């Protein structure tokens with residue numbers, strides 16, 4: 001198993017994919033965090049002066065800025081995990097992979113672990129961007145950057161955990177939908193269109209909101225505990241978002257279900 | 273073993289044994305089922321029925337697969353973004369093979385100079401050599417090669433022939449597939465011929481030849497013909513000389529006893545290819 005893990009590490013490290021995605025993550029998260037920090041910093045006073053404007057309590061501004069890592073960046077570890085599997089299918093490297101390690105379950109297990117760790121690394125990289133740009137801008141605009149607050153660092157830890165889980169889900173998705181184009185289109189369509197629509201749609205009534213909070217993106221936001229998407233949508237009413245650990249368990253369950261289905265169906269297929 | 277892909281009967285009741293210390297050719301036309309058979313052997317394709325083992329152990333139960341069986345399959349299975357050295361490093365890590373071995377196989381297969389270039393830019397022959405480098409990575413006792421000669425230049429073809437014979441000479445087991453008998457006939461000791469998913473011949477090349485012929489000639493062709501006829505052989509006149517049934521050893525001895533100095537003594541290889549095509553053709557007829 002150690003050998004299988006090492007092989008997966010070498011696989012990831014010897015292609016450009018991981019650092020290209022990491023760079024885009026830095027750029028995207030850094031930009032969004034800076035924008036939000038600047039916006040809230042500058043507009044905070046005006047917003048609170050207007051009772052009709054969406055309200056954002058000042059103590060939630062910093063978490064919202066820092067949680068952009070997951071709020072807008074979770075798709076990067078998800079895609080990395082998916083591509084880690086589908087690129088092997090596309091380039092037919094499953095042949096040498098399974099020749100070197102014929103116990104296919106171990107290969108999948110090693111991928112899940114290595115990509116999980118890489119997802120966590122993406123979380124750290126994303127935090128460097130969101131904290132590194134967000135905190136100084138908040139400070140400069142006179143908003144509390146909350147860097148001394150232990151809750152901020154607990155949030156950072158949960159961000160890292162969420163990013164790890166998303167990468168693991170990606171591996172599961174890739175093992176289930178092995179065609180690279182189909183897998184990426186599915187991931188983008190679900191995360192960028194289907195789920196946002198569902199989340200918005202389900203938030204209308206209480207009974208649907210009770211179901212909608214179990215959507216993976218909502219669970220991810222619950223796990224992290226802050227998100228630009230949940231801060232404004234008045235999830236008032238009686239339905240509360242999931243607890244952070246419940247959100248984590250939902251993501252873990254999604255990862256387990258797709259991985260097991262992928263293993264049982266596609267992963268054990270003939271390699272021709 | 274048998275393998276059916278839906279309605280396609282790719283391989284039907286194929287049974288054979290490959291012995292150590294020899295090069296065994298696995299021959300058949302396109303679509304005969306060679307690659308499917310080899311992939312079943314390696315646990316990549318699940319047989320519809322039957323099983324295959326290496327010295328009694330199924331591939332997926334081997335303790336150290338790459339150090340027991342070295343494989344180069346026809347598909348070029350590379351991530352084009354990796355260099356050859358890194359490609360090999362991935363599988364050396366998976367199989368617990370020392371990194372120093374990577375340089376050895378890169379040098380052995382003649383791609384050491386291109387080892388740090390991305391494989392995406394490799395020529396067909398270079399990919400084929402990288403496939404061989406992967407096969408040799410674990411210094412295995414058994415080699416399974418699917419059409420390794422495809423795309424190699426003449427120097428490469430000679431090199432691989434010598435390599436395979438050298439490896440078999442060390443007591444290793446070599447199974448090499450091809451769709452051309454002529455491609456491997458100088459290399460292989462035994463052949464298994466497949467057509468339409470069934471074995472149509474298994475044995476030595478000599479068995480295959482049936483009636484072997486020799487092309488022989490002398491300055492004094494009339495004396496040679498007389499000697500051959502006196503031995504009761506059917507002689508056919510050709511431009512190059514006289515074609516007679518028998519082996520070079522027999523005919524040479526015969527000419528020596530008759531005191532005829534030979535200018536040519538050559539086994540007829542054209543007959544072999546004909547027999548091969550006939551076998552493969554008859555297989556097709558049977559399956560149709």
Ligand SMILES: Nc1ncnc2c1ncn2[C@@H]1O[C@H](COP(=O)(O)OP(=O)(O)OP(=O)(O)O)[C@@H](O)[C@H]1O
Pocket residue numbers: 272277280281282300301302303304305306307308309346451
């Ligand atoms: N995944 C698959 N699905 C359906 N049919 C397949 C599959 N793989 C192989 N076949 C069929 O099985 C038969 C044998 O194919 P195979 O690749 O084993 O032949 P081959 O002897 O290796 O041919 P070649 O010399 O062209 O490499 C062919 O009819 C092929 O179409």
Ligand SMILES: [Mg+2]
Pocket residue numbers: 306307308346418
């Ligand atoms: Mg083939």
